[in-house]
Each structure stands twice: as C-alpha cells, then as structure tokens.
Amino acid sequence: MSDAVTVDEALLGLKVAFLALLYLFVWIVVRSATRGLSAGAPQESIVIGAADAAALRAAAGITLRRVVVLDSPALEPGTAIELSSTARVGRGAENTIRLDADTTVSGRHATIDSRSDGLWVEDAGSTNGTFVNGARVTSARLLQPGDVIRIGHTDLLVEA
Numbered sequence: 001m002s003d004a005v006t007v008d009e010a011l012l013g014l015k016v017a018f019l020a021l022l023y024l025f026v027w028i029v030v031r032s033a034t035r036g037l038s039a040g041a042p043q044e045s046i047v048i049g050a051a052d053a054a055a056l057r058a059a060a061g062i063t064l065r066r067v068v069v070l071d072s073p074a075l076e077p078g079t080a081i082e083l084s085s086t087a088r089v090g091r092g093a094e095n096t097i098r099l100d101a102d103t104t105v106s107g108r109h110a111t112i113d114s115r116s117d118g119l120w121v122e123d124a125g126s127t128n129g130t131f132v133n134g135a136r137v138t139s140a141r142l143l144q145p146g147d148v149i150r151i152g153h154t155d156l157l158v159e160a
Contacts, residue, residue: 065119065159067112072154074101081156083114089151090124104128105152110137112149119143119158128152 069079075097081087087096090109097112099105106126113120122140123130130137131150143149149156 065114067119067149067156067158070148070155070157072099072102074099074105074154080159083112083119086111086113088124090126099152099154102152102154105154109151110149113140117142121149126151 065084066080066082069075069077069081071077081097088108088111089095089097089099089105090107091098091100091102091105092107095108099109106124106128108124109126110124110130111122113122120140120142121130121132121137123137132141132143132147134150143158145158147158149158
C-alpha cells in the first residue's frame, strides 16, 4: 500500500508542477503581448491642429498641395483634394482619385505627382487624353497655381 501512495503522490506532484508551468507560460505570453501597449504615445499627441500639422510638414520638408474640383460627374464641385505624394487618377479601384461616374476616364488615366519642385501631371496612356489649360499633356508637365487639369469631363483647379 505504501507503493500506491508514493505513486499517487508522485502523480499529484507532477500535476501541480504541470499547472505551475502552464500558468507561468500564460503569464509570459500575456506579459510579452502587452509590453508595447503602455509605451505608446498618448491620444492627445496624435490629434493635432491644422496649424501644428502644417508646421510639422514644413519641418519635415513635406509640401502639401491641393486641387479643387471645378466640375465633375464623379466628384462634388468645390471638393478640395490635398496631395502630398503621387496620386493616380482614373476609374479603377486602385486609384487615389476615383472618377467612377465619368465614363470618358480610363481605368488608369493620369498621375498627379507632388514633388519638391512643384505639382506635376502626366497622362498614363489614357484613351481620351489629359489636358492642362486646354493643351494635351504628352509628357510630365509642371503645374502652376490657377492651371486647370481636365481628365475626361472632370476639371481640377490647381491651388498651390
């Protein structure tokens, strides 16, 4: 009978040791999963005002330019579109500026690129062409404030 007690005691000891290791494992997983959460930035440092955002963009060398919709079957006139990098324009889902309702626009019609030296437009091999102030764009063209980009039946005014 003493042999049976030692076997039962050994099994009980193994069960306790297994449970202790299991709890230790769960504690290590939870601790490592939550370690980076407390070091994050507070909410108020993420949401900043427009003036502060402009100052940060200027300090980082990012120039934000925008175009305003003058007329379009796809976009609401007066809508301002801010451009800080390359924007693809067309009817396809992969485009930054989608003109789905404009049937004269190609799937990938043009690109508008915000570079350090200004805003550039280039036709992407569209069927109906891209125009600036009525002239067809045949190669990348530097835009000036006041220029009007015509893509299909959509007119975009370059503001800055």
